[in-house]
Amino acid sequence: MNVETSYSGSTAVAVVDGRVDSANAKDFDEELSAIIDRGVSSLVVDCGGLNYISSAGLRVLLIAIRKTNEAGGGLALCAVPDHIREVLEVSGFVRLTKVFATADEARASFSG
Amino acid sequence: MDVKLEMEVGLGQDEPRRAVERFERFANAHELPMGLVFKFQLALDELLTNVVSYAFDENEPNPVITVGLRLTDAQLEAVLQDNGRPFNPLLDAPEPDLGLPAEDRRVGGLGIHLTKAFVHGLRYERVDGWNRLNLVQPL
Numbered sequence: 001m002n003v004e005t006s007y008s009g010s011t012a013v014a015v016v017d018g019r020v021d022s023a024n025a026k027d028f029d030e031e032l033s034a035i036i037d038r039g040v041s042s043l044v045v046d047c048g049g050l051n052y053i054s055s056a057g058l059r060v061l062l063i064a065i066r067k068t069n070e071a072g073g074g075l076a077l078c079a080v081p082d083h084i085r086e087v088l089e090v091s092g093f094v095r096l097t098k099v100f101a102t103a104d105e106a107r108a109s110f111s112g
Numbered sequence: 113m114d115v116k117l118e119m120e121v122g123l124g125q126d127e128p129r130r131a132v133e134r135f136e137r138f139a140n141a142h143e144l145p146m147g148l149v150f151k152f153q154l155a156l157d158e159l160l161t162n163v164v165s166y167a168f169d170e171n172e173p174n175p176v177i178t179v180g181l182r183l184t185d186a187q188l189e190a191v192l193q194d195n196g197r198p199f200n201p202l203l204d205a206p207e208p209d210l211g212l213p214a215e216d217r218r219v220g221g222l223g224i225h226l227t228k229a230f231v232h233g234l235r236y237e238r239v240d241g242w243n244r245l246n247l248v249q250p251l
Contacts, residue, residue, distance in 0.1 A: 019129075021129055021157055022125065022128060022161040022165075023125055023126045052150070052153075052154075054154055054157050054161070054223065054226075055158060055219060055223035056161065056223075059219040059222075062214060062217055062219055066214050066215060069215070083146075083147060083151075087154070090225070090226055090229045090230070091208075091210070091225065091226060092210030092211070095211075096214045
């Protein structure tokens with residue numbers, strides 16, 4: 001798993017690739033927490049390179065959704081591969097966060 | 113076709129990943145469809161993660177976890193066994209309430225929920241001090 005983040009004011013886009021499971025969920029949590037702790041309230045998680053996520057990774061996303069909601073922004077996902085999208089649907093996460101085709105669309109959703 | 117793979121799984125945090133990656137290589141070597149491999153892999157991962165995290169006391173003298181895979185023309189089957197405390201994840205795991213907002217959502221039970229959604233045949237039995245979980249996916 002690797003996370004690369006670009007910042008623009010209180011908005012950030014985190015591009016996640018690889019695999020998030022119980023073995024590295026803690027690292028993923030630390031990455032997202034560090035981004036939010038820098039004052040980011042609107043976080044886009046770009047899942048274009050994400051090839052695997054288990055419930056341990058969903059837990060990390062849930063924490064980040066809560067934190068960004070509390071900060072008055074939110075968390076949006078983009079470029080979600082079909083098989084990951086199915087995990088989000090089955091686990092009810094599509095009700096907790098919006099899913100966009102591109103990072104630009106996701107970012108624009110926060111500025112409205 | 114009738115091929116088998118047996119593996120032992122340790123108690124380390126990375127062990128479920130090691131096991132499911134071995135499954136993935138096995139599945140890819142036999143050209144199983146990617147979608148099926150992903151779902152079965154996720155189910156194995158969730159079930160093994162539960163066992164590794166919760167099945168054993170810290171001072172358990174001889175913890176054993178095994179995974180047996182069997183692939184035939186008709187189906188893919190896995191048998192997970194552990195000699196930990198009795199636990200039937202299919203009944204004993206809490207059902208997540210997927211209608212709750214993020215503030216009230218809990219992730220407990222989500223792994224089993226995904227497992228049930230992604231694998232057709234799931235069966236649990238307790239046999240001679242062993243938890244035995246059987247996963248069957250028709251091909």
